[in-house]
Amino acid sequence: MRALHVASFAAALVLSVTAAAACFAQSGDASTPVPGQAAAAPPHAGVCGLDVMTSTVFLEHQSSFAGTALRLRLRSARLVPNIEFIPMVEYWRSHGSVSAYGGVELTRSDATLGCSARWVFIRDHWQPYLGAGFAAHFLDEKLNAPGLGVDDQHDSTVRGAYLLLGGVTFPITKSISNFLELEYHGVSDFSQFKLHTGLGWSF
DSSP states (O other), rough: HHHHHHHHHHHHHHHHHHHHHHHHHHHOOSSSOOOSOOOOOTTOOOOEEEEEEEEEEEEESOOEEEEEEEEEEEEOTTTTTEEEEEEEEEEEEEEEEGGGGGGGEEEEEEEEEEEEEEEEOOOSOEEEEEEEEEEEEEEEEEEEGGGGGEEEEEEEEEEEEEEEEEEEESSSSSEEEEEEEEEOOOOOOEEEEEEEEEEEEEE
């Protein structure tokens, strides 16, 4: 079952990246080209950036722990440059144990594949943004408590969730910036707030 979920996550990742690349590769200038001359896409079209970040995850009924994430920033030539589409991959893993009751170990992990759209408020020295989207959460839980008669119980599931986000980007150079972001995922029984901080590269 776990191998099936890993394969599903990998397939979904490949399909989403392929679809996004195909979509934005065809999102050139909507104006009528001059005969014999190729139509040039506006400078903001296509893949416009890459973000790498670390996360502090606040999971429902559990203390905080760390996660990581990677995402692209895409813009369409048919829309204003304030609108960005963000395919992303996020991952966290939490492990806890207690010595009471003969020893209890619980391991949880979540590999998330999602996409959101956000509106960026263009400013000179800082750029706030708000967005929303949808994500698929590939959740995995493992419990081992021999003293309670539970030996290596394992459960995997895939759940969809809406997500809301808001943050602020602070440009460092023309192509590099850092950012601070708060994100919420409305996963049934696994709702989670994520505090992201990271670096962004603009292309």
